[in-house]
Amino acid sequence: MVSQEERELHVLAVDDSPVDRALISKLLRSSKFRVTSVDSAQRALELLDLESNVNMIFTDYSMPEMTGYDLLKRVKGSSELKKIPVVIMSSENVPNRICSCLEEGAEDFLIKPVRRDDVSRLCNRVLKC
Amino acid sequence: MDYVHLRRQAASLRKGLFDQGYLDEQFYQLEDLQDDASPNFVEEVVTLFFRDSARLMANIDQALDKCVKDFNKLDVYMQQLKGSCTSIGASRMKTECTAFRECCRDENIEGCMRSFQKIKREHSVLRQKLESYFQLLRQAGPVECATRPNK
Numbered sequence: 001m002v003s004q005e006e007r008e009l010h011v012l013a014v015d016d017s018p019v020d021r022a023l024i025s026k027l028l029r030s031s032k033f034r035v036t037s038v039d040s041a042q043r044a045l046e047l048l049d050l051e052s053n054v055n056m057i058f059t060d061y062s063m064p065e066m067t068g069y070d071l072l073k074r075v076k077g078s079s080e081l082k083k084i085p086v087v088i089m090s091s092e093n094v095p096n097r098i099c100s101c102l103e104e105g106a107e108d109f110l111i112k113p114v115r116r117d118d119v120s121r122l123c124n125r126v127l128k129c
Numbered sequence: 130m131d132y133v134h135l136r137r138q139a140a141s142l143r144k145g146l147f148d149q150g151y152l153d154e155q156f157y158q159l160e161d162l163q164d165d166a167s168p169n170f171v172e173e174v175v176t177l178f179f180r181d182s183a184r185l186m187a188n189i190d191q192a193l194d195k196c197v198k199d200f201n202k203l204d205v206y207m208q209q210l211k212g213s214c215t216s217i218g219a220s221r222m223k224t225e226c227t228a229f230r231e232c233c234r235d236e237n238i239e240g241c242m243r244s245f246q247k248i249k250r251e252h253s254v255l256r257q258k259l260e261s262y263f264q265l266l267r268q269a270g271p272v273e274c275a276t277r278p279n280k
C-alpha cells in the first residue's frame with residue numbers, strides 16, 4: 001500500500017532568505033506538494049545525496065557561497081540527479097542570467113515574488129499534475 | 130468586548146496601510162495563502178521579515194561605519210533587504226531600498242546614509258503599524274481576519 005507521503009510529489013525549496021523560504025514552501029504546500037526547504041545550495045546537495053525521491057527543485061539564484069546557478073549545474077551534471085526539473089527564482093530580471101540558466105537546463109526562471117499561478121502552471125507542465 | 134468594533138478598527142488600519150502606500154498588492158498574496166492549515170501565516174511571515182530585516186540592517190549599519198566603504202557589499206545587503214520587502218509587499222521600504230542601491234552604484238556615501246536613515250524610519254513605522262494591526266486581529270478573535278478592501 002502506498003502511503004500518502006509516497007503519493008505526494010516532493011519538492012525541494014532552496015533559498016537563503018527565511019521570508020522567501022516560508023513563502024515558496026507555503027505556495028508549494030498549497031498546491032499539495034510535500035516540501036522540504038533548506039537555506040543553501042550546499043544543504044540541498046546534501047539532502048539530494050540522502051533522498052532519492054525529490055521530484056522537483058525550486059531554488060533562489062542569488063545565494064552566498066554557492067548560487068542557484070551552481071546548484072543547477074551540479075544537478076544537471078549528475079547522472080543520478082539530472083532528470084530532476086530545476087526552477088530558478090530571482091528578484092532581479094537579468095536577461096544574461098536567465099539565458100544562462102535556461103541553457104544549463106533550468107525548466108523555468110521565475111521573477112520574485114513568485115505567485116500561485118506560476119507554481120500551478122509549472123507543475124502542470126513539468127510534472128503533469 | 131466589542132469584537133465588531135475591534136474588527137472595524139483592524140480593517141481601517143489595514144486600509145490605511147494600503148492607502149498610504151506602506152503595503153502593496155503582494156500583501157494580498159500573503160493573505161490569500163493563509164488558510165486553515167496555516168491560520169497565522171501572514172503574521173508569521175511578517176514576523177520573519179522584521180527579524181531578518183533587523184539583521185540585514187545591522188549588517189548595513191556596520192558596513193557604513195567602516196572607514197573604507199565597500200559599495201559592493203552594501204549593495205548585496207540592500208539587494209537582500211529589498212528582496213524581503215518585495216516578498217511581503219513593504220512598498221515604501223522597497224522604494225527606499227532602490228534609492229540606496231542607486232547611491233551605491235554612484236558610490237555616493239552621503240546619499241547612502243541619507244537613504245538608509247529613511248529606510249530605518251519606514252521600517253520602524255511599518256513595524257508599529259503592523260504590530261498594532263495583528264494585535265487588533267488577535268483581540269478581535271479568529272473570525273476571518275482580513276478581507277480585500279473594496280476597489
